Amino acid sequence: MSRLSNDTNDSTNNATNQTSETTGDCADNQTGDVAGVSHSGKTRSADGEGRQHRHNGLTPLTPEAGVESFLELKRSEVDSVNTLDKYEQRLMYLLQFLDTKEINNLNKVGPRLIRGFRHYRRTEGNNKDGKLGQKTMRDDIYLIRDFVEHGEEINAIEEGVSDSIRIPELSGGDGICDEFLKPERAEEIREYLRKYNYASRDHAVWVIWLETGRRISCLRSLDIEDFGYNEDHGSYLHFRHRPETELKNDKQSEEKIYVGESAAEVIEDYCSESRIDVLNENGREPLLTTNRGRISSTTLRKTAYNYTRTCVVGSECPHGRDPEDCAAKQNIDKASKCPSSRSPHAVRSGFATTCRRRGITPVELSNRFDASPEVIKKHYEKTTTDERAKARKPRFDKVRDDGGGFLWTASPLRSARSSCGLKRRTKPSEMIGWTVAPQLI
Numbered sequence: 001m002s003r004l005s006n007d008t009n010d011s012t013n014n015a016t017n018q019t020s021e022t023t024g025d026c027a028d029n030q031t032g033d034v035a036g037v038s039h040s041g042k043t044r045s046a047d048g049e050g051r052q053h054r055h056n057g058l059t060p061l062t063p064e065a066g067v068e069s070f071l072e073l074k075r076s077e078v079d080s081v082n083t084l085d086k087y088e089q090r091l092m093y094l095l096q097f098l099d100t101k102e103i104n105n106l107n108k109v110g111p112r113l114i115r116g117f118r119h120y121r122r123t124e125g126n127n128k129d130g131k132l133g134q135k136t137m138r139d140d141i142y143l144i145r146d147f148v149e150h151g152e153e154i155n156a157i158e159e160g161v162s163d164s165i166r167i168p169e170l171s172g173g174d175g176i177c178d179e180f181l182k183p184e185r186a187e188e189i190r191e192y193l194r195k196y197n198y199a200s201r202d203h204a205v206w207v208i209w210l211e212t213g214r215r216i217s218c219l220r221s222l223d224i225e226d227f228g229y230n231e232d233h234g235s236y237l238h239f240r241h242r243p244e245t246e247l248k249n250d251k252q253s254e255e256k257i258y259v260g261e262s263a264a265e266v267i268e269d270y271c272s273e274s275r276i277d278v279l280n281e282n283g284r285e286p287l288l289t290t291n292r293g294r295i296s297s298t299t300l301r302k303t304a305y306n307y308t309r310t311c312v313v314g315s316e317c318p319h320g321r322d323p324e325d326c327a328a329k330q331n332i333d334k335a336s337k338c339p340s341s342r343s344p345h346a347v348r349s350g351f352a353t354t355c356r357r358r359g360i361t362p363v364e365l366s367n368r369f370d371a372s373p374e375v376i377k378k379h380y381e382k383t384t385t386d387e388r389a390k391a392r393k394p395r396f397d398k399v400r401d402d403g404g405g406f407l408w409t410a411s412p413l414r415s416a417r418s419s420c421g422l423k424r425r426t427k428p429s430e431m432i433g434w435t436v437a438p439q440l441i
Contacts, residue, residue, distance in 0.1 A: 058107040061156040063098045066106045067091050070150045081246065082217065090140050091147065093121055106156040109148065111164040117144070138168045180382045181308065181342050181350030186210055192313040199269035201288060201295070205303050207266045211259045213351025213369055214239060216300045216344050218253065221245035222287040227267055235264035244282055253370045301344060305335035308342040352380035359391040
């Protein structure tokens with residue numbers, strides 16, 4: 001992995017081969033040397049400063065070497081590169097925490113240290129301003145427990161530590177992100193890019209996001225040949241699962257999505273005016289490119305955070321900050337620190353919410369959006385009960401107009417009302433139903 005030094009490999013292999021050496025020759029050598037590179041970049045040598053002692057017959061192992069060993073194991077268990085990247089990113093928090101405690105030997109990891117990490121992750125280890133979500137915390141602790149179990153198996157962590165790790169429980173609303181990009185803000189971004197950054201890569205990225213609501217992995221997967229035209233239906237984007245650019249749900253994520261005429265024009269102009277020509281080693285031509293080749297997930301995330309800062313698209317800061325002194329404004333790498341910035345997930349949620357408000361059902365949205373109706377309702381759409389009722393009404397009105405016994409048309413209902421002597425209450429505040437006319441009492 002890129003973040004971990006390759007120098008950890010020898011240490012990892014030695015540790016794995018020595019897991020059974022708790023007796024015999026070890027009795028004559030009760031100190032063990034830990035070689036490797038710390039997260040802070042300091043080299044640990046096998047002599048002098050950096051010498052580590054065995055703990056209860058455990059095999060000394062640096063945290064970096066332990067993480068590399070764990071990730072190597074996971075490579076044989078999971079198919080997705082994205083999943084491995086997420087594992088590494090989460091374990092980086094543990095390495096950072098151990099650095100702050102000057103822990104350079106996994107033998108020292110115990111229940112008290114894990115509790116300290118839990119507190120660190122909620123506070124100092126939180127990259128985004130605000131409280132860390134309970135689901136994120138739960139997922140991180142699950143992974144840490146898995147990592148500790150691996151450490152126990154290779155005799156680097158005392159047996160039983162993993163049993164002491166409590167997994168946070170989720171309530172009904174936990175794990176659901178309430179953030180979504182509102183339609184008016186999406187329109188501001190689209191209009192800003194049209195005026196000031198037309199047919200740029202960022203413009204093309206946002207047009208595709210706002211037209212499809214697809215994930216980062218889907219945008220990355222697009223090649224030039226995936227942007228096509230059909231004489232009967234217009235321009236489309238074809239999202240496909242391929243070895244180099246895997247999609248979240250594999251083949252089930254594949255879909256052809258038609259886009260509007262204005263969106264197609266932006267993509268066409270981007271391809272002819274701004275796109276950097278790239279032909280990778282597999283003979284593929286990525287649609288969204290940088291000087292280094294196919295656009296990365298990190299660049300796409302930065303694009304989301306960048307343009308969702310209100311100050312970037314010309315609006316005043318709603319948080320009372322001076323743009324000249326605001327780190328989130330001055331440094332794009334810190335754009336996510338802006339309280340107004342939104343993640344790619346929030347863009348997807350905004351797309352789903354807008355579709356639902358306009359009467360598109362979760363079932364109809366499912367294939368285009370690449371998520372099950374249940375997932376859409378739980379994690380993406382942010383509609384209210386009233387909004388959903390209004391969105392359904394035109395559909396049921398159409399069924400009512402078609403006639404039938406279950407949904408009556410207006411005329412028979414009025415006739416029934418007249419024959420029974422029923423009338424509506426006239427005051428708006430009292431319009432809660434039907435009442436019997438006084439002469440019938």
